Amino acid sequence: MKASLIFLLLTFALSAQAEEGITLSPEQQAAVGIETRAITPAPAQYRYLVPGEVLVDQYRSYLASPRLPSVVLSRHTALGDHVVKGAVLVTLFSAELAEAQGDYLSARPEWQRVKGLGKAAVGEQRFVDTKSRFDASLAKLRGYGLDEGDIAVTPLGQYPLRSAIDGVVLSDSFQQGQAVAPGEALVQVADEASLWVQAQLPGTSTLDIPKGTKALVSTGDTAWPASVSQAGHTLDPVTRTRTVRLSLPNPQHALHAGMYVDVAFLFETPAPVMALPQEALIRSSDGDWTVFVEPEPGHFEAREVTLGKVLDDQQQVLDLEPGTKVAVKGAFYIASELAKAGFSAHNH
Structure with a gap:
């Protein structure tokens, strides 16, 4: 499939400007699915995934x-x-x-x-x-x-x-x-209308997960909202993991004690950040990360970026000016065209 896409690109009459990037017509961009948008600082949501187990809510259970x-x-x-x-x-x-x-x-x-x-x-x-x-x-x-x-x-x-x-x-x-x-x-x-979920974090994790942190507990394609009720401060002596307990409403009794689940803790960056989809990033031949900016309509230039925090399928970038137009889809194809034209996707 990759070879066929490159073949398709080779059929386009590309107007390339050495050292300055490459220019693609609107038709060429549409054919290969290139999309651009102006990147501005905004709060970003991200998740932290760990395994968990459903337990009885011992505050709502009784041993006779x-x-x-x-x-x-x-x-x-x-x-x-x-x-x-x-x-x-x-x-x-x-x-x-x-x-x-x-x-x-x-x-x-x-x-x-x-x-x-x-x-x-x-x-x-x-x-x-x-x-x-x-x-x-x-x-x-x-x-x-x-x-x-x-x-x-x-x-x-x-x-x-x-x-x-x-x-x-x-x-x-x-x-x-x-x-x-x-x-x-x-x-x-x-009373299974409310359950506990015990999430296991790596013992080396320094992630702060305070009481009240929202989470999604899932099995298969179904997810249920939960919130952190207690966070352990010691490691499990057997698994060497840090335990976080969540409270999980279960009014339909869809979950039962003993089930294994996936836990996604939900966070938001404390301040607005500049973030791009992972597919907008291309690693250059010398190992630097680059993106393709669009200073003029249809004209793309490679620009080095410094990466910050991974935000699920987004990546924080630290050195783009707010409002910069970036190719958020189709970066691979732009890089391929530059490479075929004899240019480096690394802009010095």
Whole structure:
């Protein structure tokens, strides 16, 4: 294809001026797709791409676990189920709970009787002692996770684990009949309407990514807006990468924990810059970067430039005057014509 394009160019009657560049008619420019525009300073947007992983938003998730040694009697949910706040996830049995319930069932009627008689009839000390025993037995049951309704109707030694939030069951690593220890996670429920994305930056990166920085999280051709919620200041001991956490709204539940994604942090230059498309740049024979300026209509001259920051598919240039007309498309063809005519694309 390159050879055919050069052949096409060779058929044009080009008017070249040695040491001064080359002149192309409007028809010739149109045939090879040359486009020019005046370059002026303007704010430039650019992205910084890194890999990432979707995680559960731990501020919006709940781990259901027993608070005392127990045995699993039955499960009431399965992986992937949507549950509401207060839904029973697991029913367990605990001998320690049965003892605590026995203390409560003993203390409650005694307290109700003493309360009915009144402090004057039973004496202050007995009144206080009876109330203290009842309050302590009730507090112990509440500490084990039983609410008022559970305390009233739960069979001796049995108790439910309930979900504290609306969400989806993401894990349920237990079996019926299994003995479980206090604090052992049985069911994880998460609200997937909001997720975390953990982005991994090279450990050597000095890029400042403050809280609130906007980003796009993508898989395939689909992207979702996100924003930085936390930036780590230490390196992962295994991957030696710097972690940045993003908050990602996920109202349609299109993303799920464990998915790998691409993260594009979105930035804007702090001040207007002169920037050109990458295809406007040509490297000369001695390695310098050049562009083709158009000082007069149809007349192109090579000019050395100094490069600044890479801005996605744009490149900052540092030494062009504002308003300079530059060939932003077709620079390769202009360079080819200059080379064929015996000129250098490097203008000394």
